[in-house]
Amino acid sequence: MTGTPIRVGVLGARGRMGAEAVRAAEAAPDMAVVAAVDAGEDLAALTGAQVVVDFTHPDAVMDNLRFLVEHDIHAVVGTTGFSSGRLAQVRGWLKDKPELGVLIAPNFALGAVLAMRFAEQAAKFYDSAEIIELHHNRKADAPSGTAAHTAQLIGKARVQAGITPGEDATTSEVDGARGAVIFDVRVHSVRLPGLVAHEEILFGGQGETLTIRHDSMDRSSFMPGVLLGVRSVLAKPGLTVGLENVLDL
Ligand SMILES: NC(=O)C1=CN([C@@H]2O[C@H](COP(=O)(O)OP(=O)(O)OC[C@H]3O[C@@H](n4cnc5c(N)ncnc54)[C@H](OP(=O)(O)O)[C@@H]3O)[C@@H](O)[C@H]2O)C=CC1
Ligand SMILES: O=C(O)C1=N[C@H](C(=O)O)C[C@H](O)C1
Numbered sequence: 001m002t003g004t005p006i007r008v009g010v011l012g013a014r015g016r017m018g019a020e021a022v023r024a025a026e027a028a029p030d031m032a033v034v035a036a037v038d039a040g041e042d043l044a045a046l047t048g049a050q051v052v053v054d055f056t057h058p059d060a061v062m063d064n065l066r067f068l069v070e071h072d073i074h075a076v077v078g079t080t081g082f083s084s085g086r087l088a089q090v091r092g093w094l095k096d097k098p099e100l101g102v103l104i105a106p107n108f109a110l111g112a113v114l115a116m117r118f119a120e121q122a123a124k125f126y127d128s129a130e131i132i133e134l135h136h137n138r139k140a141d142a143p144s145g146t147a148a149h150t151a152q153l154i155g156k157a158r159v160q161a162g163i164t165p166g167e168d169a170t171t172s173e174v175d176g177a178r179g180a181v182i183f184d185v186r187v188h189s190v191r192l193p194g195l196v197a198h199e200e201i202l203f204g205g206q207g208e209t210l211t212i213r214h215d216s217m218d219r220s221s222f223m224p225g226v227l228l229g230v231r232s233v234l235a236k237p238g239l240t241v242g243l244e245n246v247l248d249l
Contacts, residue, residue, distance in 0.1 A: 008230060009035035009049030009073070011064050016138075016219060017055035017078060024223040025053070031230065043067045051230045054079050058141055062086060069093045069100060076229040077104040078222070080145030082241075091239050101233040105243040106145035108225030112199065113243050115214040116150050119201040122210055123157035126203035128166035130179070134190040134198040142189040146199055148182055149242070154201075155183025166204070196221075 008025045012018035013036035025031045035045045039056075043064070046052050051074040054064050058081025068075045069090075082104055090102060107113060123129060133147035143151075158165070165184045179188040197216040202209060216222065225243050232246040240246065 003030070005030055005032040006230060006234065007032055007034045007048060007050045009033070009037065009046040009052040011037050011043075011046070011052055011054040012039075012056035012079070014038040015055055017222065018053075020219045020223060021053045021055060021226055024220075024227055025230070028227055031227070046073060047071055049073055051076060051233055053077075053226060053230065062089070065090060065102065066093060069097060069102070072097065072100060074100060074233045075102045076226065076233055077102065078108055078226065080106060080141050082106075082145070087239065087241060094239055099237050101236045101238065101240070103229045103233045103236070103240045103243075103246065105225065105229065105241070106149040107197075108222040108229065108243055109197075109214070109216050110225060110247075111214045111221075112146055112197075112216070113225070113247065114249075115199060115201065115212050116146070116153055116242075117244060117249055118212050119150050120153040120157050122201075122203050122212070123154040124161040124163070126166075126205050126210065127158070127163050128168075128204040129154050130186040130188065130202050132188045132190065132200040132202070134192065134195050134200075136195050136197075137191040137193050139191060142191070143180055143182070143187045144189070144197070144199070146197070147187050147189070150199065150201060151182035151185040151187055154185050158184070 008031050010018050010022050013022050022036050025033050034048045037045050052068050054077045056079050061079040131147050133144045179186040199214050201212040
């Protein structure tokens, strides 16, 4: 490595993803971990960092982000739970910080990012689509941030193509049996021990179906994306949503 390493802090450092991020950044030749902070610990420990990676909880992430922006620290955020209202709030905080970058990505796994892109492309050709996301049973939020983002991409692509959602003859339903509706797309959440993070995007058309599936078998799958995020956020001011925006897709 030549040059000074990027000073990295990790929030949620003792969690499943945070611990993995600490290990990955420590192993990266161009990074040095200068702070590892978990729940109940003082955020002031992060003030020596150039970039902080956040894998905490949807209830905690906005306070963390406000602190980071206030202290001119770039942020790479994997924590889920970002509504359009929350994103607007972050944009507002960044208005007076023209050099600061925040990257929020619902999924850092390359395959998951590609699956979302492929789903967005397929959405123009099918009026019927449903998503099944499958995760470990320690996950706090449902549906997953990835599934919600995928549904949004499909919904927007359909609107752009002038496609209305296809027929669904269901008139009698046990509550929840047809899943949650996000941007007119049905999303079904499975929670089981043994799983890590999986998503299936199903399209139905005349006499055919198309299934796009991604599996994270291990949390190391997210790390190349996290490290790429840390490297790119320094040169990408403002709010960026989605790793696809720093990949050459
Ligand atoms: N974008 C992506 O690619 C991925 C995103 N995720 C998302 O990342 C988030 C974390 O997932 P995961 O690691 O599995 O969850 P964990 O529960 O394993 O880890 C979260 C950690 O954050 C800690 N924490 C909670 N609040 C704070 C706070 N205010 N400040 C500092 N630390 C805090 C928790 O402590 P305690 O347990 O004591 O509360 C815990 O140690 C989730 O939103 C998940 O959906 C997960 C995988 C990939
Ligand atoms: O909690 C998880 O584990 C994951 N969360 C993210 C999400 O909600 O999409 C990303 C990945 O699916 C793993």
